[in-house]
Amino acid sequence: MGNGSGEQISVHCKSQKDDLGTHILRPKESIQWRFPPSKFLYTPFNCNVTWGQHSVSFDAYDFWRDSGSNTNRCMQCVWSVSKDSIVGEGLWPYPDLIIKWPKN
Template sequence: MAISFIKIFLLLLIIFPLDLSFARFCLTTDLQVHIINKLPDQSLLPLQIHCESRDDDLGNHNLAINEDYNWQFCEAFYENTLYFCRFRWGIKYKRIDVFNDAYTCLDGLTVPNLLNYCKWEVRSDGFYLEQYDSTTGTYFMTLIYKWR
């Protein structure tokens, strides 16, 4: 009897192809990534960035001091969204993940992201992510990656 159910199921799959478009709804509300150039004011070198995911290439951008480059997206139910960026500042170069987890912005971090955005600041010593201190109820910037 179990074999006949399998045959019927396979026949239905052939007749009615599986449509997963219903699973393309948002798992969360719209998410945002913000990258802010916080390099020294006297720096004459532009901050060049190129961000992308598997589906979206956001292109090359030059950020002025204090400029905020940002985008928003919806994380689909069946996907694990990953956005990464390549940064160039003079002779310094770094490729980092800027989003891969809706709960903490980056997988492996323990501080939850209570907002719907991941805010990064690029500084002369590295890349800082905004996080929340539940004890004091304040937000602070944490060095996540160094330029090296």
């Protein structure tokens, strides 16, 4: 996950079994993690991203959406944070996932 917002963001990602902790990313910083996808160890990873007064929670990785059922939407899931949204880049022909910041 990369910070292109121009301001500091907070990222906290976890699954039911693993908590990757809270990370503070300055502008242009990024964070990475790796794990082997497995439908037998179905493990969605949920992330909460906070930027200023905005906060959004979303599944950064979901086996059935991203790797399962003949889908290879993201072999290497890349998420980019901007002032407008958080974008999960999809491999062609799968579309990007766009999560808009909630309006406060």
